[in-house]
Amino acid sequence: MxxxxIIDDEVETRQEIRLMIEESSYNYFSVCEAGSAERGLMLLKQNxxxxxxxxxxxxxxxxxQLGKKALELNPQVSIIVLTHLKMFDLVQACMNAGFSRYYLKPLSKVDLLSALDKLLIPDLVKETSYLRKVSSSNDFEVDLGNPIESATGYIHSHFHEPxxxxxxxxRVYLSASHFSRLFKAEMGVTFIEYLTRYRLEQSKKLLKMTSLPIEVIANNTGFANASYFATTFKRLEGKTPKEYRSLFSNLLHTSASGEK
Known part of the structure; x- marks a missing residue:
């Protein structure tokens, strides 16, 4: 996680939020921005x-409506709402939609970091059972009307395999060339880019919440070897797997100390 x-058409707001995160203990977050719903939906699918x-x-x-679509794409995503409008019916609508937090603009750094604390730490704990939940099922149903959705579902279940x-x-009954073009058009990235990014996101869960060796994590998330995993991780995240793990160790230690 x-x-x-950040989906907001105000450039200044996006920049302010990004700066708050970069200057906080959550500076390991990979932050993406969108100025429109269309761009936001694309980034939701990709990242x-x-x-x-x-x-x-x-x-x-x-x-x-966009928040509901985001939850349809990923029911586990946490949505923090920002608005200039102080209206009870909007708050109620957001609660009914399953959103996590509701704030009036401008968003303060205290509110942002408090929200991240409350959303992040419980999810980190849940991810300790990650390895036990990795699917080993070979069941796979193809929706011929949505071949790319079927393809991403297959990736999510079998990313740890070649x-x-x-x-x-x-598996989705398309030629490789047509499938490749269709995937890029719908997802905004190539098949390989999507697969690599998904594997990387799964590896980050293991780095955060387990002490498994880097070699084991690489093997369990579909990377050919530890060297390729480390090189790919560094290229996409800007830090090594070991450095990334250290960030979370420090975060959890600080959180645990604060609760005593």
């Missing part, structure tokens, strides 16, 4: 963030 997406900070007043879609574009294309 280390990815955060699968754990937290979305969402402005309700977007130029191309109602914010509550997977090729040709194999997944065969």
């Amino acid at each position: 280390s990815g955060l997406l 699968q963030p754990g937290i979305v900070i969402l402005d309700l007043s977007l130029p191309d879609m109602d914010g509550i 997977i090729t574009l040709n194999e997944v294309a065969d």
Whole structure:
């Protein structure tokens, strides 16, 4: 749950939130920004963030509708709502939609970090059982009307196994070339980029909450070897797997000390 997406058409607001995070203990978060609902939906599909900070007043879609779509894509995502509107019916609508937090603009650093504390720590604890929940099932149902959705579902269940574009294309009954073009058009990234990013997100869960050796984590998340895993991790995250793990060790230690 280390990815955060800010969806707000106000550039200044996005920059302020990014700066707050960069200057906090959550500076390990990979932060993406979108100025419209259309761009936000694309980034939701591509990056699968754990937290979305969402402005309700977007130029191309109602914010509550977008939040509901985000939850449809990932029921585990936490949504923090921002708005200039102080209206009880909006608060109630956000609660009914399953959103996590509701704040009036401008969002203060205290409120932001408090929200992240309350949303992040419980999820870190839940992820301790991650390895036991990795699917080993070979069951796979194809929705011919939604081949890319079927393909991403297959990736989510089998990312720890060797997977090729040709194999997944065969499973959704498309030629490799057509599947490749369709995947890029719908997801905004190539098949390999999506698969690599998904594997990386799963490896981050293991780094956060287990003491498993880097080699074991690489093997359990579908990377060919520890060297390739470390190189890919550094390229995409800007830090090594060991450095990333240290960040979370410090965070959890600080949190535990504060509760005593």
